[in-house]
Amino acid sequence: MLTLKRLMDNTPRPVQDRAKLTNAQVIHSEIVGRSSKYGVHVVVRCDSNTEETHYDTVVEFFPPPITQKEYEKPTLNTPTFVKCSCPFFLFHCEYALTRSGNSEIDYSNGKRPVIKNPNQTPYLCKHLFKAAPAALRMSQSVALKNDKVSFR
Numbered sequence: 001m002l003t004l005k006r007l008m009d010n011t012p013r014p015v016q017d018r019a020k021l022t023n024a025q026v027i028h029s030e031i032v033g034r035s036s037k038y039g040v041h042v043v044v045r046c047d048s049n050t051e052e053t054h055y056d057t058v059v060e061f062f063p064p065p066i067t068q069k070e071y072e073k074p075t076l077n078t079p080t081f082v083k084c085s086c087p088f089f090l091f092h093c094e095y096a097l098t099r100s101g102n103s104e105i106d107y108s109n110g111k112r113p114v115i116k117n118p119n120q121t122p123y124l125c126k127h128l129f130k131a132a133p134a135a136l137r138m139s140q141s142v143a144l145k146n147d148k149v150s151f152r
Ligand SMILES: [Zn+2]
Pocket: 055, 057, 084, 085, 086, 088, 089, 125, 126, 127, 128
């Protein structure tokens, strides 16, 4: 699973530019349990509002555990799971991100894309690119409010 920084760095410049014009707001954040491999998941849901269409955008951080109740604070270098319901994500991102362990096949047919992103580079859609920094900040504040786990 690649880090958020790597996914953002991989994102093509035109997508990064379009992200500036996108309205993607964090609407919900929660800690949803732990996986044995990485520790807690911090899920941040974003409402991406573009061209009067709403997309469901999910950013999920997997910070490694330090002790049983303490985890590394999510940063740009935290392994990150991502998902978006927009068509760009379906055609360009989902397959490549699933291969790198950063997403799962949910919206596409799971076949390797031939025309869009034929090199299968794992990168983000504009909604995820815009929402990710806010999701990162939110993941840290949700951990502060949770008495079961904390970040160091
Ligand atoms: Zn999207």
